[in-house]
Amino acid sequence: MSLDIRIASSTKLKQLPPYDELGFGSHTTDHMFIVNYSEESSWHNAQIVPYRKIELDPTALVLHYAQAIFEGLKIYRKNSGCLSAFRPQSNARRLNNSAQIMSMPELPEDTFLQALEKLALIDQRWIPEEPGYSLYVRPTMIATQPTLGVQPSKEYIFYMILTPVPAYYKPDMAGFKLLASHRLSRTSRGDVSDAKTAGNYGKTITALEDAKHKGYDNILWLGGEGNNWIEEAGITNVFVRFKDIVATPPLNGRILPGITRETVVSLLKSRETDVVEKEISISELCDGIDNGSVIEVFMTGTATVVAPVMTINFKGVDHNLTPCDQPVSRWLYQTISDIQSGEQEDRMGWMHDIKDV
Numbered sequence: 001m002s003l004d005i006r007i008a009s010s011t012k013l014k015q016l017p018p019y020d021e022l023g024f025g026s027h028t029t030d031h032m033f034i035v036n037y038s039e040e041s042s043w044h045n046a047q048i049v050p051y052r053k054i055e056l057d058p059t060a061l062v063l064h065y066a067q068a069i070f071e072g073l074k075i076y077r078k079n080s081g082c083l084s085a086f087r088p089q090s091n092a093r094r095l096n097n098s099a100q101i102m103s104m105p106e107l108p109e110d111t112f113l114q115a116l117e118k119l120a121l122i123d124q125r126w127i128p129e130e131p132g133y134s135l136y137v138r139p140t141m142i143a144t145q146p147t148l149g150v151q152p153s154k155e156y157i158f159y160m161i162l163t164p165v166p167a168y169y170k171p172d173m174a175g176f177k178l179l180a181s182h183r184l185s186r187t188s189r190g191d192v193s194d195a196k197t198a199g200n201y202g203k204t205i206t207a208l209e210d211a212k213h214k215g216y217d218n219i220l221w222l223g224g225e226g227n228n229w230i231e232e233a234g235i236t237n238v239f240v241r242f243k244d245i246v247a248t249p250p251l252n253g254r255i256l257p258g259i260t261r262e263t264v265v266s267l268l269k270s271r272e273t274d275v276v277e278k279e280i281s282i283s284e285l286c287d288g289i290d291n292g293s294v295i296e297v298f299m300t301g302t303a304t305v306v307a308p309v310m311t312i313n314f315k316g317v318d319h320n321l322t323p324c325d326q327p328v329s330r331w332l333y334q335t336i337s338d339i340q341s342g343e344q345e346d347r348m349g350w351m352h353d354i355k356d357v
Helices: 088-101 108-122 198-202 205-213 259-270 282-291 328-341
Strands: 032-039 040-051 068-070 073-077 083-085 136-142 157-163 178-182 218-223 230-233 236-242 244-249 276-277 293-302 305-316 317-320 351-354
Touching: 032 108, 040 108, 068 088, 068 276, 073 328, 083 108, 083 178, 088 108, 088 136, 088 259, 108 136, 108 157, 108 351, 178 230, 205 218, 230 282, 236 259, 236 282, 244 259, 259 276, 259 293, 259 305, 259 328, 282 305, 282 317, 293 328, 305 328
Parallel strands: 178 218, 178 305, 244 276
Antiparallel strands: 032 040, 032 157, 068 136, 073 083, 073 136, 083 351, 136 157, 218 230, 230 236, 236 244, 236 293, 293 305, 305 317
16 A cells, blocks of 8 residues: 655755764654544545644544554665665654554555655755764554543554764763662563553653663663563663573563664574573672673663663672673674664665655
């Protein structure tokens, strides 16, 4: 299914901000994509319009029952000058997986890609050329039917906005400090923990602010029976490098299937590293850090790419990792960054070039 997208260009373009003023979501581009859904007409009225506010009825279901899903991906300007998005097909598929979990309509993948390409081309002046910078894409679907009954909405809008961003993590930065606690859990088996839905993120804010107040960068979430098993670090996936293997928690319905996570697994396997998906207890992790059997811990995500962890606090004790000579995390970060910038050949076919036709 392919929709005709009408384009209404802005008559008054914004002034581009200096690179050093960019933060995550601090500036948005001149345009946005928006399309409507109803049970009667399916997806219709696809448009690229000047960036604007969205009007909602006070009884819109999204405001009361959190029928809201979103994605996050990046567009890069390669060294060749070509615009390219990193694995957007995977984001389109994951959006639809979240839609199924949240009883929302699926968006055709070709509509997702078509909207991404057209929006990137019309706002390409916003794509930073500085190393490490990119254009972050936030696709979002929300329930808009005006009613207060607890039910799936019959009306939705899907929109896509762009924001220029700096690198969230750089290799010269210190590793992250994480706070873990048995009393904290973000997930439960059989709920919507593996959907990229608004409620899964809103409920983490208080715990994150508490961790920062105590001097830590983020939460290491624990879950499963007795909250004994590590899951995610904040909103990123986690990997643990033991002496002989690299392990990551399995996709067991409690954690988000990260696209960077999948990328890291593929890259490690390509160099014949033994990668396993297995449950890792917090005690195994902390004991391994203390006795040296854990070599590295690192986080992976769209914003983070790959970032090392320096410290994990559990039950009031800091467990500090000893820096290793050849960190896998550094190799992964550089490899992914080089593929995204065009410095390295994209043998996996992950980059989706955007061409003006």
